[in-house]
Amino acid sequence: MEDSSSGSPAPAVLRNRYWILRHGRSVPNERGLIVSSLENGEKPEFGLAPQGVGQARTAGQLLRKELEQLGVPVDSIKIRYSPFSRTTETARAVAGELGIPFEAPSCEVVMGLRERYFGPSYELFSHDKYAEVWAVDEADPCTAPQGGESVADVASRLAAVLSSMETEFHSSAILIVSHGDPLQIFQAVLSGTKENTSFVNDLTDLKVKGTKVASMLSQHRKFALVTGELRQVV
Secondary structure: OEOOOOOOOOOOOOOOEEEEEEOOOEHHHHHOEOOOOHHHHOOHHHOEOHHHHHHHHHHHHHHHHHHHHHOOOHHHOEEEEOOOHHHHHHHHHHHHHHOOOOOOOOEEEEHHHOOOOOOOOOOOOEHHHHHHHHHHHHHOOOOOOOOOOOHHHHHHHHHHHHHHHHHHOOOOEEEEEEOHHHHHHHHHHHHHHHHOOOHHHHHHHHHHHOHHHHHHHHOHHHHOOOOOOEEEOO
């Protein structure tokens, strides 16, 4: 299992193409439950719902079409995914549609892509409680739910993942399979990086440098994806 919790600064210009994919509709989605801890997230009972399997396959077919239109060999894509069961199953379905062996090096789990942990006060509680978290996120992305991760915490680890991939690959097509909040935050990081090449580095000292950085992160909800949604971001 790859862990990109630390990495070198991202290059000034992103040199890879990136697609993101939110996992297909999951059992927690259908049950209206927040499942954000690694311990619970890896459990098979919290994997994809039947509808989510279909969404993942459709996303794989769409990605194949987009790659072919761009002239990118389908078998050259790198798939990086969260270790949660719902993302692992999504990534596996996409790889199947692309004809890529899921056990091959081109498909790797990355711990830094895991779901945002919302803390024990939210774990296994109703999705309705998300509104409380998002209100805090908008007011101050450095404030975390008790025992959980703030937007800034997630942004920092996602920036490390991005830096690692930018160091490892060159002119590659990369699919990131993750979760709603992390992918929103990842897009905020990418948006900030496009505007200011020091954005990623500023995340390490957000409370000191961060008025503009914090403003970008606090608006992460504008980058929301529905389950099974594929989006090219770079």
